[in-house]
Amino acid sequence: MTKESLAQVPDLSVDLCKITLKNPVIAASGTCGFGLELMHFYHPSVLGGFSTKGLTLYPRPGNHGIRLHETRAGLMNSIGLQNPGTEVFVKEILPKIRGLTNCLIANVGGSDFDDYIEAVEMVSAADVDMIELNISCPNVKCGGMAFGIRTQDAAAIVKAVRPACKKPLMVKLSPNAHDLVEVALAVQDEGADCLSLVNTFSALAIDVYTRKPVFNNVTAGLSGPAIKPIALRMTRDVAKAVQIPVVGMGGIETGIDAIEFIMAGATAVQVGTAGMVQPDILPKIIDEMAQFMASQGISNLKEIQGII
Amino acid sequence: MTKESLAQVPDLSVDLCKITLKNPVIAASGTCGFGLELMHFYHPSVLGGFSTKGLTLYPRPGNHGIRLHETRAGLMNSIGLQNPGTEVFVKEILPKIRGLTNCLIANVGGSDFDDYIEAVEMVSAADVDMIELNISCPNVKCGGMAFGIRTQDAAAIVKAVRPACKKPLMVKLSPNAHDLVEVALAVQDEGADCLSLVNTFSALAIDVYTRKPVFNNVTAGLSGPAIKPIALRMTRDVAKAVQIPVVGMGGIETGIDAIEFIMAGATAVQVGTAGMVQPDILPKIIDEMAQFMASQGISNLKEIQGII
Amino acid sequence: MTTDLYTVISNKQVAPSIFSMTVKDHLNLPVQPGQFHMLKTLAAEPLLPRPLSINDVENETLTFLYEVKGDGTKNLAALTTGQQLRITGPLGQGFNIDGIVGNARLPKVLLVAGGIGIAPFKYLARSLAKKATVSLAAGFRSNPYAIDDLKEFVDDIKIATEDGSYGVEGRVTLVFNPVDFDVVIACGPTPMMRAVKEMCKQAKVKCILSMEARMACGIGACLGCTIRTTKGMLRVCADGPVFDANEVIFND
Amino acid sequence: MTTDLYTVISNKQVAPSIFSMTVKDHLNLPVQPGQFHMLKTLAAEPLLPRPLSINDVENETLTFLYEVKGDGTKNLAALTTGQQLRITGPLGQGFNIDGIVGNARLPKVLLVAGGIGIAPFKYLARSLAKKATVSLAAGFRSNPYAIDDLKEFVDDIKIATEDGSYGVEGRVTLVFNPVDFDVVIACGPTPMMRAVKEMCKQAKVKCILSMEARMACGIGACLGCTIRTTKGMLRVCADGPVFDANEVIFND
């Protein structure tokens, strides 16, 4: 490659809370395990980073009954934060996955203040790059999304967790929040370093033949292409309102979708459901973003970030 | 048909604010004009009823630029309440369509209290069967959805309009409400006779090549199958909370979808987008509901209404 | 106007990304030139049907000429003989043949096509034949298509290509002068329509445009396909797609 | 394990709503009997790929035997020779042939199939042939299918149909006694699996089950396909689909 053409290779790197991601595409929590399964298809280091399955202080078996249900262009899930707990994560899993990425995001959930604080303390003291505080999981009975609905609850949990968090703190917002922008501002004020959104939408599916909800928990979380237009609107609403970086997600399937989120103000994006539909889609999304940038003469994503 | 088999024909009729609908399928506002276009495909009297395009006191030209945009399993629209105004409706349109249905619902929108009151007064004094108060249109600058977001605003507009409304008052809720159940309860307290939900979700689409939003208004309203799981969840949330009847909608395409809304607590349903995808779908939905009921030994929808 | 499943008789590529699909017209409804149908394959996505003009009506068949642009037309192009699709129509206000011909004996009519805008002109030319002297001015980006189809019904053909590969190099507006005609009828991309309207206005020649807009219902119910006109926001699907150029306001 | 586009060699109906599809195995990855692949046509809907067991592997082809149930399998059934689809695999833990055969000389293995549960048994029987004496007990609602395929590899076949149209009338559990075998391997609907597990437990015969669950990722990443086991919630896609019956807890 000549110097000239090298100069024209678009720069996909972005800075997120002082970490330089080689590109803005992060595998979303809960859809890529702990990163190891990705290795069958590509090395996770080609990604901007990945976010682990939601961790809780104590191991959780997750929910019983049906956990997945397909809808038009969407996926409903009710996994219920099945995970081995933070201790097993730190001692047994982290050493195996530490080398896979330079932006290893530990997604942490909880059901009460003490659990959240202790879990964040333990995980953030370990060799992870960032904590993603999940205050938006609609699939656990006590806690999770409960904290993400009302502004004062969201503020309180972030305030409680912040001193315990030794790494940059990303707070994952719920699209089910009463006033999403207000939550975002409050969470920013309590010391979040960046925000991610959206988690799944609270949704319902009914089996009309058994006359019962499909899921034992009645409701479950909706993700996938169906929600993209709403998630994109929410990403813009929040990015316009806050001063900290925003990581957008919800239904991203293509490089063009990802560019839309960047134009709506996101610094980076996460991809969940689409990576399960086609396991090598994330590297393809990165390629498509690069192609789009090259074709449109965009050398750095900053040129278009928040342009809408 | 013998007496026995007649007796087994499922009864699809439902009572909505003392009006008996021959079946619970209503054509949704804004997607069936004033009912006349339906006549090319079936006579509107086969439906439970239909709701007119949103009417405002003064004629409105609607929005400029692109008004429609397709998303995965969804449709975004930004019509902007183009309509001839309540006076033309009452004098010129109503006489032509009065005979088409025994449940003619006039959908009324507005941008301030006085407009709303005057429009409701004029239309409800005419020969319509019900008023559907649209406090949830995301596509008009001042008003519309603004009233449907915060509980106190929703309560205030219903309180103001109630005395002016001479017919049963159906209030159409916004899925963008901060606290939907709270809005529903407040609206019930202010005298709504029934509720309909959901209107469209505020959503965003970006044309990455022009680096502009697809719609002049930036955001637009998302409808169609994509939103069904969320709309169904919201319908259940509201139906569980209120004492008045609920008319559910959002993405209904089949008789089974409609049955899901009934099981979630709706008394009747509205169908919008699907009727535009296939203009004779509403009668098919009614047939499918009847078939389902027959196959499951359900003789009256009351047996399954709110069973979830 | 009806909605039903139709069976594909043939569906073949006639030029790069241009297809011609003929379906069995089992209902045999009367169709005016300039009317259109909404077409949707049985696939769930894309959600909405796609509007296509009537290219020709003959022997209990309907023919559509279409360019593959996105997923909707891609799905149409994948249909094979014997497969079914949903068609709703005929829709809209087509060309008013009597109005075009008027009282004149053999008035001179020019059809101006931009690219796939040529689609409605075969059936229109067939309908005008013997009632008018019909000329065609057609512009293409590169290789022309669907021209041979029209030869039978058209007295004179002028072609422009943007890359000069055929006919005159440049825009279609280079190859005609409105003053030579009694009526000019145009169908094509917006910039072309705007230019043709302007030329005809200057020349004081009657001009008729077949307009496009994104559609949902296609039957006039949703107000999604409106354009600005001197009579207010009118629906392309129900008030059009054919409009008097004087009515259409382009500065949107 | 990889994900790629594969080309259909043949796709034909072999019984009412049962299809057999063979694709070119251009990657030629090693596949164990009992493993499965995730298949998705190029259509946008349904969103998720569908898991299908390996029915057979031969001459650089992969064969799937499947029942059309909903939209996913309907789309698969519509594929024609030469068309492409996305296949991810091979996935999961298949049958451990060495473990099944053990140290015994020609151990007696029974395969119990319920309906389309017969799919993985052709490749399994082929792999067991000469290492074990293989019997098949297959239950169907009505007409049996895919039996002839297996004759070459199986020493004894017993069939039950619920409507009595063929073989013994009733459930497949009527046509075998676990004590006659060293190992029983079952694949079919949950009630059958539960019954087979119970029979084997009473008879103190080793029992292996190939389980089903709804899947999203198919690779062990989403925890969507778990079942209850004595070792906790395990993933059918990655920890299974083959499980020791003693591990599986059915009372869900």
Ligand SMILES: Cc1cc2nc3c(=O)[nH]c(=O)nc-3n(C[C@H](O)[C@H](O)[C@H](O)COP(=O)(O)OP(=O)(O)OC[C@H]3O[C@@H](n4cnc5c(N)ncnc54)[C@H](O)[C@@H]3O)c2cc1C
């Ligand atoms: C009355 C009428 C008659 C038509 N007749 C024909 C015909 O005979 N032959 C033919 O090939 N085409 C015709 N068209 C255009 C045709 O409907 C569109 O090309 C088609 O809908 C594109 O669908 P798609 O899914 O392939 O592409 P999409 O993916 O929907 O769109 C491809 C690109 O075109 C844009 N686009 C889509 N629809 C429209 C629209 N209606 N107006 C402007 N831009 C749009 C999209 O934004 C996108 O950039 C007609 C349109 C109308 C309104």
Ligand SMILES: Cc1cc2nc3c(=O)[nH]c(=O)nc-3n(C[C@H](O)[C@H](O)[C@H](O)COP(=O)(O)OP(=O)(O)OC[C@H]3O[C@@H](n4cnc5c(N)ncnc54)[C@H](O)[C@@H]3O)c2cc1C
């Ligand atoms: C490891 C594994 C191997 C399989 N191998 C084969 C095979 O070789 N041949 C074959 O025909 N089938 C096989 N199946 C089953 C097959 O995956 C499903 O029949 C298929 O996914 C149905 O998809 P659909 O879109 O046609 O139906 P859908 O519309 O998705 O479903 C039809 C009905 O089946 C139910 N359903 C869907 N998926 C499942 C599931 N995984 N478990 C239980 N109920 C479900 C739905 O709720 C619905 O009632 C296998 C499944 C697994 C998990």
Ligand SMILES: Cc1cc2nc3c(=O)[nH]c(=O)nc-3n(C[C@H](O)[C@H](O)[C@H](O)COP(=O)(O)O)c2cc1C
């Ligand atoms: C199966 C599944 C499991 C998920 N688990 C988690 C989780 O543990 N923690 C979390 O914060 N989000 C979780 N999510 C939400 C995703 O990270 C993401 O926010 C959501 O799916 C929207 O993005 P998408 O449309 O690209 O999937 C999960 C989503 C799915 C589909």
Ligand SMILES: Cc1cc2nc3c(=O)[nH]c(=O)nc-3n(C[C@H](O)[C@H](O)[C@H](O)COP(=O)(O)O)c2cc1C
């Ligand atoms: C093109 C279009 C126009 C609409 N106009 C109105 C309107 O004027 N008033 C109103 O209350 N709702 C309006 N709606 C919302 C629908 O009535 C309905 O609430 C929504 O589309 C969800 O239902 P669906 O998914 O079945 O379409 C409109 C929807 C569409 C798609």
Ligand code: FES
């Ligand atoms: S497309 Fe609905 S009014 Fe024209």
Ligand code: FES
């Ligand atoms: S399907 Fe995702 S873990 Fe099994």
